[in-house]
Amino acid sequence: MRRIILFTLASALWAQSPNAKNGQRLFEIKACYQCHGWQGQGGLAGPRLAQTKLNLQGFVAILRNPPPSQMPPYRATVLTDAEAADLFAFIQSIPAPPPVDTIPLLKN
Amino acid sequence: MNRRGFLKGAGAAAGIAMAPQVAVGQTPVPVEGTTPVKPGSDFMVEVIRSLGIEYCAANPGSSFRGIHESLLNYAGNKMPELLTCLHEESSVAMAHGYSKIEGKPMMVMVHGTVGLQHASMAIYNAWCDRVPVYIIAGNILDVNYRRGNAEWVHSVQDCAAMVRDYTKWDDNPVSLSHFAESAVRAYKISMTPPYEPVLIVADGKLQEEPIEEKNLRIPKLVMTAPPQGDTAAVKEAARMLVAAENPVIVAGRMARSQHGMELLVELAEFLQARVQDQRLRMNFPTAHPLYGNPGTLPLNPNVTDADVLLALEAQDLWNFTHRMTPLNRFGMESQSTLKPGAKVITVSAVDLSHKSNYQDFGRYIEADLAITGDAEATLPALIEEVKRALTADRRRAIQDRGRKVVEANNESRKRHREQAAVGWNSSPISTARLSAEIWAQVKNEDWSLVSWDRMLSSWPTRLWDFSKHYQFIGTHGGSGIGYGLPAAVGASIANKKHGRLSINIQTDGDLCYAPGALWTAAHHQIPMLNIMHNNRAYHEERMYIALLGAKYDRSPETSDIGTALKGPNIDYASIAKGFGLYAEGPIENPNDLAPAIRRGIERVKKGEPVLIDVITQPR
Numbered sequence: 001m002r003r004i005i006l007f008t009l010a011s012a013l014w015a016q017s018p019n020a021k022n023g024q025r026l027f028e029i030k031a032c033y034q035c036h037g038w039q040g041q042g043g044l045a046g047p048r049l050a051q052t053k054l055n056l057q058g059f060v061a062i063l064r065n066p067p068p069s070q071m072p073p074y075r076a077t078v079l080t081d082a083e084a085a086d087l088f089a090f091i092q093s094i095p096a097p098p099p100v101d102t103i104p105l106l107k108n
Numbered sequence: 109m110n111r112r113g114f115l116k117g118a119g120a121a122a123g124i125a126m127a128p129q130v131a132v133g134q135t136p137v138p139v140e141g142t143t144p145v146k147p148g149s150d151f152m153v154e155v156i157r158s159l160g161i162e163y164c165a166a167n168p169g170s171s172f173r174g175i176h177e178s179l180l181n182y183a184g185n186k187m188p189e190l191l192t193c194l195h196e197e198s199s200v201a202m203a204h205g206y207s208k209i210e211g212k213p214m215m216v217m218v219h220g221t222v223g224l225q226h227a228s229m230a231i232y233n234a235w236c237d238r239v240p241v242y243i244i245a246g247n248i249l250d251v252n253y254r255r256g257n258a259e260w261v262h263s264v265q266d267c268a269a270m271v272r273d274y275t276k277w278d279d280n281p282v283s284l285s286h287f288a289e290s291a292v293r294a295y296k297i298s299m300t301p302p303y304e305p306v307l308i309v310a311d312g313k314l315q316e317e318p319i320e321e322k323n324l325r326i327p328k329l330v331m332t333a334p335p336q337g338d339t340a341a342v343k344e345a346a347r348m349l350v351a352a353e354n355p356v357i358v359a360g361r362m363a364r365s366q367h368g369m370e371l372l373v374e375l376a377e378f379l380q381a382r383v384q385d386q387r388l389r390m391n392f393p394t395a396h397p398l399y400g401n402p403g404t405l406p407l408n409p410n411v412t413d414a415d416v417l418l419a420l421e422a423q424d425l426w427n428f429t430h431r432m433t434p435l436n437r438f439g440m441e442s443q444s445t446l447k448p449g450a451k452v453i454t455v456s457a458v459d460l461s462h463k464s465n466y467q468d469f470g471r472y473i474e475a476d477l478a479i480t481g482d483a484e485a486t487l488p489a490l491i492e493e494v495k496r497a498l499t500a501d502r503r504r505a506i507q508d509r510g511r512k513v514v515e516a517n518n519e520s521r522k523r524h525r526e527q528a529a530v531g532w533n534s535s536p537i538s539t540a541r542l543s544a545e546i547w548a549q550v551k552n553e554d555w556s557l558v559s560w561d562r563m564l565s566s567w568p569t570r571l572w573d574f575s576k577h578y579q580f581i582g583t584h585g586g587s588g589i590g591y592g593l594p595a596a597v598g599a600s601i602a603n604k605k606h607g608r609l610s611i612n613i614q615t616d617g618d619l620c621y622a623p624g625a626l627w628t629a630a631h632h633q634i635p636m637l638n639i640m641h642n643n644r645a646y647h648e649e650r651m652y653i654a655l656l657g658a659k660y661d662r663s664p665e666t667s668d669i670g671t672a673l674k675g676p677n678i679d680y681a682s683i684a685k686g687f688g689l690y691a692e693g694p695i696e697n698p699n700d701l702a703p704a705i706r707r708g709i710e711r712v713k714k715g716e717p718v719l720i721d722v723i724t725q726p727r
Contacts, residue, residue, distance in 0.1 A: 029668075030654065030663050031651055031667055034651035037531075038538065039725070040537065041528075041538070041540070042530075044562075048528050070434050070436070070437070074658050078661060078662065078663060097529035098529060098532060100529050
């Protein structure tokens with residue numbers, strides 16, 4: 001019994017990381033990186049997504065109906081809810097950057 | 109085979125019909141003893157030498173062989189010195205890059221037909237970027253002098269027609285004295301702001317026949333003082349700027365020299381106004397507290413807070429003072445993004461030289477005050493008028509405003525550093541990390557970035573301290589790709605005699621157009637550090653395809669077809685080695701960057717070109 005519980009827990013954890021991994025793949029093939037940077041760091045054409053304060057619902061809402069900007073709307077036909085959730089998982093999985101002061105090359 | 113034999117053989121084999129005055133079966137007899145004491149091309153070269161041109165970039169072509177031979181055997185391959193190029197587009201782009209550093213033209217020789225066709229895109233770039241290039245096109249106008257098919261297909265009635273839409277002036281001289289006058293005139297026109305490319309046709313017969321004209325002379329080159337804005341208009345501009353609550357300066361192709369930069373600093377400081385640099389020239393020191401936020405698209409700066417906008421040789425002003433329906437929506441609507449009542453002042457010499465066909469002039473600007481004149485030449489008068497108009501009251505208000513600009517500047521610098529830290533250790537290497545690693549190695553050198561940095565999300569602009577005019581060369585002008593590498597080689601040639609360390613952050617797609625420029629760098633021992641920004645795709649185009657896929661409710665996922673440069677991956681280090689360069693890479697681990705760059709710099713300091721391939725994130 002204990003074994004089974006452990007197993008379920010492990011597979012649940014395991015199921016989460018492929019989502020983020022798939023999200024990373026989607027972030028590339030849906031071309032989100034073009035404006036938001038390869039790791040959501042933000043680029044010249046789109047804001048930073050790494051360490052987003054949005055929740056999944058807010059995130060999906062923006063994908064479906066972004067404010068008038070360079071950001072295209074992604075309807076469910078080109079980006080399913082499940083894919084959106086994977087993308088969100090990826091964005092949440094982006095590690096917080098080290099503090100700038102700990103990176104000698106970025107010290108002023 | 110001697111010449112007579114060659115003619116006989118060629119005619120017999122191809123069954124060529126002979127000229128009417130020659131009976132069939134008879135071989136035309138070449139005139140014996142024609143070796144001229146002095147061919148026309150010697151004089152042409154003498155004319156070119158009088159212009160003080162240092163280099164001539166060329167891929168060899170028979171239609172200018174006369175000048176080529178004279179450059180070598182009459183002028184000793186000095187002033188100008190020949191640069192062996194492997195593509196005419198690269199020749200012109202080299203001249204383009206050279207001029208960005210040296211502020212004067214390089215000469216380029218091309219075939220009047222095929223060579224000029226190859227060169228034309230690069231000429232268009234130079235035109236859009238308002239850069240002087242001095243082009244000599246070979247041609248054989250007189251049908252009697254076209255020896256065989258190659259010379260027929262390389263001859264043209266109106267050689268310059270092909271590029272007339274994007275050259276400032278051209279001529280097709282029919283005598284040596286005509287050549288002298290037009291060659292000098294062309295130089296002067298090219299170097300009168302707005303600087304632009306010019307073309308002179310060198311006729312084959314004029315080049316290769318003996319000089320017969322008497323009393324040949326070379327006209328004196330008198331450079332034009334650049335056109336300055338109207339005095340009354342400049343005074344009015346100063347009045348508007350001093351009265352403004354929040355004037356913003358946009359600098360496009362503004363500074364032609366270090367002096368131009370210094371003038372802009374002076375103006376900005378008097379006004380305590382933010383400078384939004386479009387990074388088309390080295391206009392303004394990037395570490396200056398009045399430097400506008402470079403973290404946004406530099407070509408489209410945010411100027412919505414301005415009540416007076418001073419646009420100095422700005423590019424596409426309309427585009428960044430208006431919002432247009434983005435590509436991801438249907439239809440087209442636009443509206444001004446300027447504050448209601450905001451005033452626009454433009455200063456530009458480009459108004460003096462417009463053409464119709466190519467649309468590089470952008471949308472019509474409904475300015476409140478449009479001053480025709482070169483911005484750099486107009487600034488001294490504008491600064492004087494601003495000083496005169498500044499009352500004690502205005503000075504106080506201006507100081508307060510300045511403090512706010514400085515605070516915003518500090519804030520954006522902090523944000524950039526935080527943003528740069530995201531993905532710091534990742535592979536592919538982030539463009540921020542790449543830029544920071546290069547900066548760490550070059551900042552104590554006398555360096556010059558001989559490439560545009562927009563493809564790296566402008567990270568060098570955001571993280572490096574650019575303070576000298578020669579430290580940045582801006583961009584291609586016409587977005588014609590294939591410019592980057594040869595322009596970097598040309599700029600590095602200019603930097604060589606000053607002993608500067610040239611750094612070219614080279615995009616992969618651009619290099620693939622004409623990698624032969626690497627060989628030119630190796631052959632002529634041009635010290636330059638080429639660092640590949642190898643992101644393995646034409647990402648800008650990929651974005652458009654993905655965007656349209658989403659817009660039409662189809663798929664953004666196919667967008668790598670026709671845009672990605674993968675499968676097989678291109679091995680740039682091997683390509684560079686093949687052209688005779690020292691090369692390393694591909695580097696995928698960011699921790700390997702610093703030692704590789706150090707090794708590269710060591711070699712560059714010994715006088716050679718080096719290439720380091722780096723696998724990077726897309727932007």
